[in-house]
Amino acid sequence: MKIRNKILLAVGVVVLGLLYWVFGIPMVGNPAIATDAATIARGEYIYHAGGCGACHQLEGADGPSGGYEIESPFGGTFRVPNITPDIATGIGGWTGKDFLLALKHGRSPGGGFYWPAFPYRTYKNMSDAEVLDLAAYLQAIPALSNEVADHDLPAWQFSWMMAGWNILAGILEGTPPAVGDDPQIQRGAYLARALGHCGECHTPRNSLGMMQLTNEFAGSEAISPEISPAELSGWTEEDFVGLLQLGMTANFDFVGGEMEDVIKHTSLLTEEDQNAYAAFFTRVTDATAPTPVE
Numbered sequence: 001m002k003i004r005n006k007i008l009l010a011v012g013v014v015v016l017g018l019l020y021w022v023f024g025i026p027m028v029g030n031p032a033i034a035t036d037a038a039t040i041a042r043g044e045y046i047y048h049a050g051g052c053g054a055c056h057q058l059e060g061a062d063g064p065s066g067g068y069e070i071e072s073p074f075g076g077t078f079r080v081p082n083i084t085p086d087i088a089t090g091i092g093g094w095t096g097k098d099f100l101l102a103l104k105h106g107r108s109p110g111g112g113f114y115w116p117a118f119p120y121r122t123y124k125n126m127s128d129a130e131v132l133d134l135a136a137y138l139q140a141i142p143a144l145s146n147e148v149a150d151h152d153l154p155a156w157q158f159s160w161m162m163a164g165w166n167i168l169a170g171i172l173e174g175t176p177p178a179v180g181d182d183p184q185i186q187r188g189a190y191l192a193r194a195l196g197h198c199g200e201c202h203t204p205r206n207s208l209g210m211m212q213l214t215n216e217f218a219g220s221e222a223i224s225p226e227i228s229p230a231e232l233s234g235w236t237e238e239d240f241v242g243l244l245q246l247g248m249t250a251n252f253d254f255v256g257g258e259m260e261d262v263i264k265h266t267s268l269l270t271e272e273d274q275n276a277y278a279a280f281f282t283r284v285t286d287a288t289a290p291t292p293v294e
């Protein structure tokens with residue numbers, strides 16, 4: 001082989017490798033989705049802990065049949081899809097692999113890219129076992145037929161752009177402050193960071209819309225207030241549990257807006273999990289206090 005051909009071949013291999021890295025479908029297994037009552041019940045709990053209904057289930061709907069609209073900060077409107085097991089208009093027939101790819105990688109069964117209006121950057125922190133429990137629940141609920149129209153987005157926005165966005169987000173989001181080894185605080189951190197997606201609204205974002213995890217819960221100007229442990233230092237753990245159960249703050253105000261939908265789900269959690277949330281958010285330790293970035 002001539003040296004020029006060798007170089008071309010090498011370049012070709014590198015380019016293909018890069019394309020595969022950027023667009024390739026992540027390797028996940030394809031575990032079976034269980035159908036037993038215990039798994040389905042665990043999945044229902046995770047559905048609430050993950051606040052899925054806040055976006056997928058409209059007020060008055062019998063299930064997560066979609067239709068809710070979310071304004072995009074970059075222009076246009078997202079329409080939340082039907083995630084009941086209806087074959088024609090929902091996600092009937094989804095496999096374990098499909099659920100793992102969607103919730104943990106933001107990828108559709110066909111290999112396409114979801115928009116981060118679907119909080120997969122948070123749900124990627126869920127354990128595979130919990131994603132599969134959730135899958136069991138979502139495949140067991142009644143199928144509801146509801147055709148949701150496509151997103152209405154400006155013409156320059158293509159979902160494949162999320163290929164690069166996901167890689168950049170992995171680098172630019174940073175890592176959230178470490179939590180100490182208290183198991184209750186760790187459970188609270190898991191609930192907030194993998195399921196309750198508190199940071200999707202309460203953590204500031206950069207100009208590309210990526211959460212700035214080093215500044216976790218410092219509030220996001222346009223959307224929601226700061227809820228870092230330092231900010232909540234006046235709150236007792238009981239106050240915080242009261243918020244999760246009733247939507248009442250330490251100043252006896254009731255939260256409104258989108259936070260009301262959050263409370264609909266946190267109020268369904270076990271007391272043990274509500275206490276874990278409270279421990280994580282109010283028990284300020286050196287390890288949990290966020291380090292502000294300049």
Ligand code: HEC
Pocket residue numbers: 046047050051052053054055056070078079080081082083090091102108113114115116117118119123134159
């Ligand atoms: C903040 C709103 C929001 C929350 C909370 C949310 N989703 Fe979604 N979800 C979306 C949006 C928007 C899309 C569409 C994304 C796209 O088309 O790119 C979506 C898409 C999906 C899809 C893909 C459906 C399809 O037809 O391809 C699944 C599955 C899904 N969500 C499941 C869940 C589960 C399970 C939870 C809870 C753990 C959840 N979602 C929580 C907004 C949300």
Ligand code: HEC
Pocket residue numbers: 192196197198199200201202223224225226227243249254255256257258259262266277
């Ligand atoms: C969809 C966006 C959204 C999500 C998700 C969200 N919040 Fe909120 N949160 C808000 C908004 C908006 C407010 C302000 C409500 C008001 O002023 O009435 C708020 C208010 C609060 C407050 C009151 C702060 C104060 O000083 O009064 C606390 C505490 C809080 N949220 C905690 C949480 C926790 C914990 C989670 C995760 C389980 C969470 N939030 C998830 C939007 C959100």
